[in-house]
Amino acid sequence: MFGFGQLIDILKKNPKRIVFTEGSDSRILEASSRLLASNFLHPILVGDPDKINESAEDSGFNIRGAEIINPMDFKEMDKMVEEFCELRKSKGVTPEQAREILKENNYFGTMLVKMGYADALLGGATYSTADTVRPALQLIKTKPGNTLVSSCFILVRPSATGGNEVLAMGDCGINIKPSEDDLVEIAEETIRCAKVFGVDPHVAFLSYSTDGSGKGEDVDKMRNAARKTKERNPDVPIDGEMQFDAAVSPKVAKKKCPDSEVAGHANTFIFPDINAGNIGYKIAQRMGNFEAYGPILLGLNSPINDLSRGCTATEVYSMAIITAALS
Numbered sequence: 001m002f003g004f005g006q007l008i009d010i011l012k013k014n015p016k017r018i019v020f021t022e023g024s025d026s027r028i029l030e031a032s033s034r035l036l037a038s039n040f041l042h043p044i045l046v047g048d049p050d051k052i053n054e055s056a057e058d059s060g061f062n063i064r065g066a067e068i069i070n071p072m073d074f075k076e077m078d079k080m081v082e083e084f085c086e087l088r089k090s091k092g093v094t095p096e097q098a099r100e101i102l103k104e105n106n107y108f109g110t111m112l113v114k115m116g117y118a119d120a121l122l123g124g125a126t127y128s129t130a131d132t133v134r135p136a137l138q139l140i141k142t143k144p145g146n147t148l149v150s151s152c153f154i155l156v157r158p159s160a161t162g163g164n165e166v167l168a169m170g171d172c173g174i175n176i177k178p179s180e181d182d183l184v185e186i187a188e189e190t191i192r193c194a195k196v197f198g199v200d201p202h203v204a205f206l207s208y209s210t211d212g213s214g215k216g217e218d219v220d221k222m223r224n225a226a227r228k229t230k231e232r233n234p235d236v237p238i239d240g241e242m243q244f245d246a247a248v249s250p251k252v253a254k255k256k257c258p259d260s261e262v263a264g265h266a267n268t269f270i271f272p273d274i275n276a277g278n279i280g281y282k283i284a285q286r287m288g289n290f291e292a293y294g295p296i297l298l299g300l301n302s303p304i305n306d307l308s309r310g311c312t313a314t315e316v317y318s319m320a321i322i323t324a325a326l327s
């Protein structure tokens, strides 16, 4: 069963370096001071060192030992510009344009990961999701064999029987209207991520219909995506389309789809689009008392994750560990 201790153990065996693009934010500084107090994850703060040190002093966090890199006087900037232009050559980006773009912490930080100065990146304490994710899509790109970047949330709450109840939900954060084949890829990546968090995935493709009770192209999309995912992953319990009540309630499942190996005890949920997914995970978080970790980006060549702008320092600390442990 998932616990942060396991992720920390992974990092203790193989310590990593993580970039924070918003180096002077007090929540980032608090999380960094906690990371610096142990040895498993080294923070790299992007920004003006004077501003960062002043902010740390004002908020009372000890960040001694943190590496601070200022895009305005980065020694390897020429090399970074060259590499950036090469990566964006299909878009005809000139060195002058690259130099301007790389003054932005989000692009600069992403290039630090791309060039191997760091293993992972966490941003979004002040940047929007799109502004954190776009540099990753453009520069880090999808890993071999994948066609898209997607995301999932891991939801955790204490279980009535002891330990934690852990769920995975995808894609609640990136792909606005995924196609049938996108959903197959989203499901496979969500399954992989769920396993890292100790979940034995029982995967439900969610819909307003259960086993043909409703009609429409959205119903067909979820049913076909479930079938294709099952064909590619015969060992994983996968079913759909199904409604959420059939997915989680054994009583409803017995009535609506008694033969399903998933219905009644699903723990990994694939949503039809970002509207359903984003609303769904927030209902679980706000009304079901689950802690929500994510969006965890899936399918990228290196781990880069996005914080909510309303995040707390504790969430920054947790997401940093999750991000780095997945690298």
Ligand SMILES: CC(C)(COP(=O)(O)OP(=O)(O)OC[C@H]1O[C@@H](n2cnc3c(N)ncnc32)[C@H](O)[C@@H]1OP(=O)(O)O)[C@@H](O)C(=O)NCCC(=O)NCCS
Binding pocket: 129, 130, 131, 133, 134, 137, 138, 142, 147, 148, 149, 150, 172, 173, 174, 175, 176, 278, 295
């Ligand atoms: C992710 C997102 C920001 C990308 O939007 P965008 O920057 O407008 O995307 P663009 O279409 O301009 O594409 C930018 C690049 O990313 C690539 N890209 C876009 N979406 C992608 C995806 N899902 N997977 C992989 N690559 C993707 C494009 O191919 C393009 O690459 P290129 O510049 O090398 O040609 C957008 O889909 C989005 O806003 N999603 C919702 C985010 C959100 O608000 N979530 C809710 C809060 S959690």
